[in-house]
Amino acid sequence: MIKxxxxxxxxxxxxESIIENIKTYQQVRTIYAIDNSEEYNDNLVKKxxxxxxxxxxxxxxxxxxAHALNVGAKLAxxxxxxxxxxxxxxxRFIENSLEILIAWIKNNDTSKIGIVSPxxxxxxxxxxxxxxxxxxxxxxxxxxxxxxxxxxxxxxGKFEEKYFxxxxxxxxxxxxxxxxxxxxxxxxxxxLHSLGDVSFHYLFGRKIVCTNHNYIRRYYITRNRLNVxxxxxxxxxxxxxxxxxxxxxxxxxxxxxxxxKMKKQKSIFLxxxxxxxxxxxxxxx
Numbered sequence: 001m002i003k004x005x006x007x008x009x010x011x012x013x014x015x016e017s018i019i020e021n022i023k024t025y026q027q028v029r030t031i032y033a034i035d036n037s038e039e040y041n042d043n044l045v046k047k048x049x050x051x052x053x054x055x056x057x058x059x060x061x062x063x064x065x066a067h068a069l070n071v072g073a074k075l076a077x078x079x080x081x082x083x084x085x086x087x088x089x090x091x092r093f094i095e096n097s098l099e100i101l102i103a104w105i106k107n108n109d110t111s112k113i114g115i116v117s118p119x120x121x122x123x124x125x126x127x128x129x130x131x132x133x134x135x136x137x138x139x140x141x142x143x144x145x146x147x148x149x150x151x152x153x154x155x156x157g158k159f160e161e162k163y164f165x166x167x168x169x170x171x172x173x174x175x176x177x178x179x180x181x182x183x184x185x186x187x188x189x190x191x192l193h194s195l196g197d198v199s200f201h202y203l204f205g206r207k208i209v210c211t212n213h214n215y216i217r218r219y220y221i222t223r224n225r226l227n228v229x230x231x232x233x234x235x236x237x238x239x240x241x242x243x244x245x246x247x248x249x250x251x252x253x254x255x256x257x258x259x260x261k262m263k264k265q266k267s268i269f270l271x272x273x274x275x276x277x278x279x280x281x282x283x284x285x
Contacts, residue, residue: 004029004080004081004082004083005028005029005081005082005083005084005085005102005147006028006029006030006031006032006072006075006076006079006081006083006084006085007025007028007030007031007032007072007084007085007086007087008031008032008033008034008068008069008071008072008073008075008076008084008085008086008087009022009031009032009033009034009087009088009089010034010036010065010068010069010072010087010088010089011033011034011035011036011037011089012035012036012037012062012089013037013038013039013041014037014041014044014089016044016047017090018044018048018089018090019047019048019050020092021087021089021090021091021092022048022051022054024092024093024094024098025085025087025092025093025098026051026053026054027098027099028053028085029053029079029081030053030054030055030075030076030079030081031051031053031054031055032054032055032057032071032072032075032076033048033054033055033056033057034057034059034068034069034071034072035056035057035058035059036059036061036062036063036064036065036068037062038061038062040058055075057071059071062282064161064163064164064165064282065143065159065164065165065168066158066159066160066161066162066163066164066165066168067159067161069086069143069159069168070158070159070161072084072086073148073150073153073158073159076150077150077153077154081150082149082150082151083105083147083148083149083150084147084148084150084153085098085145085146085147085148086143086144086145086146086148087144087145088143088144088193090193090194091144091145091191091192091193091194092191092192093118093145093189093190093191093192094190094191094192095190097118097188097189097190097191098118098189100186100188100189101116101118101147101186101189102147104116104135104186105147110149111151112180112181112182113149113152113181113182113183113184114148114149114152114153114156114173114176114177114179114181114182114183115141115146115147115148115149115173115176115181115183115184116146116147116149116184116186117138117141117145117146117147117183117184117185117186118145118146118185118186118189118190118191119185119186119187119188119189119190119191120141120142120144120145120191120193121190121191121192121193122192122193122194122195122198131187131188131190132187132188133187133188134187134188135184135185135186135187136184136185136187137182137183137184137185138173138183138184138185139173139174139177139183139236139239140169140170140173140174140183140239141169141173141183141185142169142193143168143169144191144193145191145193149181152176152179152181155179156172156175156176156179156181157175159171159172160172162280162281163220163224163227163280164220164280164281164282164283165217165220166217166220166221166224166225167220167221167224167225167227167228168224170228171224171227171228171231171232174228174231174232174235174236174239177235177236178232178235195211196211196212196213197211197212198210198211198212199212199257201256201257203256208253208257210253210257210258211250212258212259213264214260214264215260215263215264215266215267216267216283218254218264218267218268218271219267219268219270219271219274219283220271220283221250221271222247222267222268222271222272222275223271223272223274223275223280225243225246225247226271226272226275227275227280228240228243229243229244251265251268254268
């Protein structure tokens, strides 16, 4: 049993694969399974209870990923944890990746490190990636698979709950960096994750990747991305300029390649409007 490292996994209508995914990080001290599902799945909850160190918490509805992560962090801090592993339900470690991450934080000075992250790899590329035994600095990383320094969390504050979903990870990482903490990625540690309904297209000989996010996600991505850009432009202008370019390019990809074009564009405009008027929280369908 690894002392002082807990985990939080955020659930939203998970399928049976969650059981096998949890097995790749069940060696932590305590796992907090925070369920944002609108409906209680009695059969799945019974299967989750096979993990003796798992605590199931029913949020009784979707309160957003940031809220769920904050619940997990609060419980871990109350449980005297030093680090918190943050997991998505569709992510899993391969081989001994988590053990390598944990060994690294135990053998290095982590007082000014906010996050130690694995290398995030989509499942369709798992067979083509070659591991590298090196640590690199990153500006931001996605949430899943990260070891979160809870002392740093206590210093910089909670995940931004007004975002609900999307850009929660980028905002927290930039806040860490602005407060003097670094973010490390261990390229010898692999986390497999799913990007959802990805499709590939070609334009003028260039391969184009479309994420095909639904119209609700488009709303959150637009609104929260704009807030992050305004909040951190003076500290990280290059990051924000790249985000502007990404916003425009994603809009073009929707028009050219994705389904539900009008609905998604309407959501983008609504996201811009709500950003301008300071309306945050859950999207009202």
